[in-house]
Amino acid sequence: MLFPETVSKLSDLKPGTTADVFALLSSKKQDVTKAGKPFYKCTFRDADREAAVMVWSDSGHFADCEANWTKGAFYKLRGTYEENNYGPQLNLDKIRPVQPADVDAGFNEADFFETSRFDPENMFRALTSLCEDKIEDGPLRAVVLKVLNDRAEAFKKWPAASRNHHAFAGGLLEHTLSVVRTTVWLCEKYEGLYPNLSPPLCADAAIAGATLHDVGKLEELDGSPAGAEYTSTGRLLGHIVIGRDWLRDAAAWQADQPGGPVDRELLLRTEHVVISHHGIREYGSPAEPHTPEALIVQHADELDAKYSMLADSLSQASGGGPFTPFSKQFGKPIFRGLSETA
Template sequence: MENLLTQLHEMTNGQLGDFFALLADKQVLATKDGKPYYRVSFCDAKREVSFPIWSDSTHAAAAKDAWQVGTFYKLRAELRETNYGPQLEIHRIRPIEDGDKADGFDPLMCAPRSRFDPEAMFDELMEIANTCIADEHLKALVIGIYEANREELMLLPAAQFNHHAYLSGYLEHVLNVTRNAKVLAEQYVVLYPDMVPPLDLGVTVAGAILHDIGKLRELHTGPAGANYTASGTLIGHVLQGRDILREAAVGSELSPDLLLRLEHIIVSHQRLPEWGAPKPPMFPEALIVHHADDLDAKMQMMVAAIADDPTEGDFTSKRNALRQPIYRGGALPKVEEEI
């Protein structure tokens, strides 16, 4: 038989193909005559197709009793473009089986991903730690935490919603924060050479790398992205980040003062109580990490809001993570040439 294996987002009008997809939604609705039907949505990472399963369909009973939202299926279906958008005519459907991984099925296939390579981001973070953290005990602590959680950190989103809410988004965000914090610290070391105590580049970098480490316990990476764990909902990542740091520091020869400073950066990086911070930044390194973190989060929100906004005009709508309109700009005024 012809190999029909493809991906949902690559299919074109009239194409028949075999593909893996997540049942993202199933709703029970009714026609004008009161007859029940199901509206189902199947998706991969780049496309979602919603369409009706009518009560007289051969799939109606399965849609009602067997199809489960959040479950992956292998489908043989034809994509059809209609006046109501793309729809699928399903020929065959079954839940995912163990052998499907050999054909390319990935349980994280539906979750959007960072456009940057997680291996390269991880390696760059560790290189910055190696280069910028002078205290060997602090360096070993930071690198040890990351190496012990490497596999999970490679996939972890930075959030469930709002900013960097996609696979490897955590590493993308933390690397950006660390790069920016490093540059800012280096600039202020030059600007304030007489500061007592002197601004510590190593503490700044270590704090930037670990500021969100509590998200290891706050978030769980699932098929559709990040979900909050019970401890994430009840406690949050700020306090759990401090817990991870303290646990890793047991038996370390790290000085109590450095440990205290690192704890403070973690608990203060969000600055405001309503954002989850029990304390505001209370020394220069903590202030730098806070602003580097806040800038990167808001910059990604703004870029995403501009890219995703469907409206036209000089301003976007305010239906975005920042909850404000964003100025895209109008046409530049025409400059008349001098004669």
């Protein structure tokens, strides 16, 4: 099946545009309609946009999708791009796997993997330096650095999520560093505002917990640059439990090291930050925040995730006017500004 030579970028398409694009199949999920008929929801993407392709059982593409379409593979598609309350979609006309000759038409695998804007080596050094400088308790500092250094290479490339926020290579490290920096600032602010708080805010537990709050995602997600999916362990346990277990394992190791074990209450407060950082049980936290440091990390984490989603909504939205199209993440459009009025 031959396509015309002109190929557009998926992320450049405007609603109503019919075009040929190269795209990565980042997700393929089977489901059934209310009538019991099977269908597939597939997600195709380049580095800057993803769009859903619905493949219904009566579609001419259903058998091909079921048997041949492979997550992580590249395809050349022809379709019409649309946006609605369910997000970007591509109404598919034709599809075939990318071929070697497509390089001459501009295909390059590197164009399809979104990565952090920041160098991962620099981010990891910044994160470990913050822990070394700001965690005053020696045994707790050693525990946190062990968890990080034992998983350094994965941490530098893992996404923070399968979708929504920081869902790109290096996203977990970018998000964690941002949360830790915010936590350090908030601890210094509130220690100054409430110098007589009893018991005092435990900055060591806050910073250690912020550093490790999402570390369990290294096992919860498969880390694929094609679009991370949940592992079996991730689905059955979740990153909060995994991360808390790694913290405990490192603390058990530290008990036999120079400096001795981590103080019992300090470790308990740090564990509490990790398990409560989603804020409420409905969002997956085994416990809700019961300490000042847990409250700080909960909001530092939530703000960084939501600000990332808001920035994506503003940067990726098409069309003109003072508001973006409806944002699924926020349940409303985002205000661009009066100057954006068409």
